Amino acid sequence: xxxxxxxxxxxxxxxxxxxxxxxxxxxxxxxxxxxxxxxxxxxxxxxxxxxxxxxxxxxxxxxxxxxxxxxxxxxxxxxxxxxxxxxxxxxxxxxxxxxxxxxxxxxxxxxxxxxxxxxxxxxxxxxxxxxxxxxxxxxxxxxxxxxxxxxxxxxxxxxxxxxxxxxxxxxxxxxxxxxxxxxxxxxxxxxxxxxxxxxxx
Amino acid sequence: xxxxxxxxxxxxxxxxxxxxxxxxxxxxxxxxxxxxxxxxxxxxxxxxxxxxxxxxxxxxxxxxxxxxxxxxxxxxxxxxxxxxxxxxxxxxxxxxxxxxxxxxxxxxxxxxxxxxxxxxxxxxxxxxxxxxxxxxxxxxxxxxxxxxxxxxxxxxxxxxxxxxxxxxxxxxxxxxxxxxxxxxxxxxxxxxxxxxxxxxx
DNA sequence: CGGGCGCGATGACATCTGTCATGGGTTTCT
DNA sequence: AGAAACCCATGACAGATGTCATCGCGCCCG
Numbered sequence: 067x068x069x070x071x072x073x074x075x076x077x078x079x080x081x082x083x084x085x086x087x088x089x090x091x092x093x094x095x096x097x098x099x100x101x102x103x104x105x106x107x108x109x110x111x112x113x114x115x116x117x118x119x120x121x122x123x124x125x126x127x128x129x130x131x132x133x134x135x136x137x138x139x140x141x142x143x144x145x146x147x148x149x150x151x152x153x154x155x156x157x158x159x160x161x162x163x164x165x166x167x168x169x170x171x172x173x174x175x176x177x178x179x180x181x182x183x184x185x186x187x188x189x190x191x192x193x194x195x196x197x198x199x200x201x202x203x204x205x206x207x208x209x210x211x212x213x214x215x216x217x218x219x220x221x222x223x224x225x226x227x228x229x230x231x232x233x234x235x236x237x238x239x240x241x242x243x244x245x246x247x248x249x250x251x252x253x254x255x256x257x258x259x260x261x262x263x264x265x266x267x
Numbered sequence: 268x269x270x271x272x273x274x275x276x277x278x279x280x281x282x283x284x285x286x287x288x289x290x291x292x293x294x295x296x297x298x299x300x301x302x303x304x305x306x307x308x309x310x311x312x313x314x315x316x317x318x319x320x321x322x323x324x325x326x327x328x329x330x331x332x333x334x335x336x337x338x339x340x341x342x343x344x345x346x347x348x349x350x351x352x353x354x355x356x357x358x359x360x361x362x363x364x365x366x367x368x369x370x371x372x373x374x375x376x377x378x379x380x381x382x383x384x385x386x387x388x389x390x391x392x393x394x395x396x397x398x399x400x401x402x403x404x405x406x407x408x409x410x411x412x413x414x415x416x417x418x419x420x421x422x423x424x425x426x427x428x429x430x431x432x433x434x435x436x437x438x439x440x441x442x443x444x445x446x447x448x449x450x451x452x453x454x455x456x457x458x459x460x461x462x463x464x465x466x467x468x
Numbered sequence: 469c470g471g472g473c474g475c476g477a478t479g480a481c482a483t484c485t486g487t488c489a490t491g492g493g494t495t496t497c498t
Numbered sequence: 499a500g501a502a503a504c505c506c507a508t509g510a511c512a513g514a515t516g517t518c519a520t521c522g523c524g525c526c527c528g
Contacts, residue, residue, distance in 0.1 A: 078284065239517085441507085444485090
């Protein structure tokens with residue numbers, strides 16, 4: 067019997083997924099959580115075999131949870147399900163030791179199959195997402211450029227970005243200018259949008 | 268027996284919701300759809316009592332489906348479930364004749380209860396969403412301002428917005444300036460973000 | 469060791485944006 | 499009829515932004 071921890075902030079979906087997984091004879095949902103922190107705390111107590119975690123949750127990112135889980139419970143395999151599959155998320159997730167990565171558009175039997183796969187030490191990444199991630203390519207942005215661009219996401223003026231990044235406004239403009247060039251955008255706002263769409267930030 | 272049509276692009280969730288609803292003795296999921304168009308076509312054939320529709324789907328907006336359904340099948344009550352509840356969506360949905368509006372964070376028994384409620388001619392809106400919608404207030408933007416601001420969402424430069432809106436660049440700047448003032452933002456990009464967050468566009 | 473790269477900064481310049489005043493046209497309400 | 503709101507446009511001005519050249523510093527790699 068594979069013991070599963072389920073984490074998703076949407077009760078409806080979590081409950082529904084639990085119901086579906088419980089239909090399988092060899093699967094058992096032993097715990098559920100609605101937030102990342104809750105998932106982490108619960109996992110430490112129940113020590114599940116597999117953790118099925120939603121990517122976007124109110125507090126902790128699914129990837130962060132996976133990372134913590136990987137060091138805390140090495141015997142527990144983590145897989146991520148998500149509604150909006152961005153290439154960058156996939157890359158980060160894989161780096162965090164995630165064994166499975168699925169969009170929520172998959173059918174329930176695929177989900178069950180993948181649970182078994184990762185429990186057996188295998189890996190599984192949705193083919194469509196994998197293709198997207200490959201085609202998106204590596205980020206050409208330097209770490210600092212990515213930082214600054216991320217701060218630009220909300221549309222703040224340069225002076226505020228500079229304050230938040232503890233940089234001179236001129237430096238911020240240089241980084242942004244470089245990022246605009248690399249993304250092919252016509253201004254930093256579009257650049258920030260594109261970079262996020264490509265999973266670079 | 269209440270006959271239900273279920274529309275959601277995420278197979279996993281749709282299947283799971285179907286499983287949950289079928290657990291209820293008086294509810295029966297008679298059809299499922301993965302897109303808005305599919306939902307509409309299916310509904311015309313099976314004529315369900317209640318349509319449970321996801322707000323965001325690949326092709327047709329959930330609200331558009333609801334609107335079409337309201338005129339096509341007056342006997343069918345429509346309710347919307349959504350992951351991201353923006354106040355503006357609620358308002359539009361209500362205007363389209365939607366009888367129930369729920370976030371996906373609700374529990375399954377609430378979902379079943381609401382299905383029965385709307386089938387009996389009642390209405391139900393999630394209290395948290397309702398409160399949010401009320402506090403967000405009416406949009407202070409004029410229709411044209413909203414148009415232009417929407418085109419600004421993607422970060423395009425003013426000249427492109429002007430072309431896409433068939434306006435003079437100067438006029439675009441005037442509208443945007445007005446919108447920036449009304450939203451309390453410091454530039455059009457932030458204004459666009461805020462307006463979307465408040466459901467004004 | 470030298471070169472390449474990233475980090476942080478400055479200054480100069482052209483352009484883009486935001487703001488304001490102004491005007492004329494339409495529709496709607498009083 | 500008059501006021502008020504919206505639509506569309508123009509012109510002017512200041513400040514924000516994008517771009518480029520240039521500098522010094524530290525790091526790593528061949």
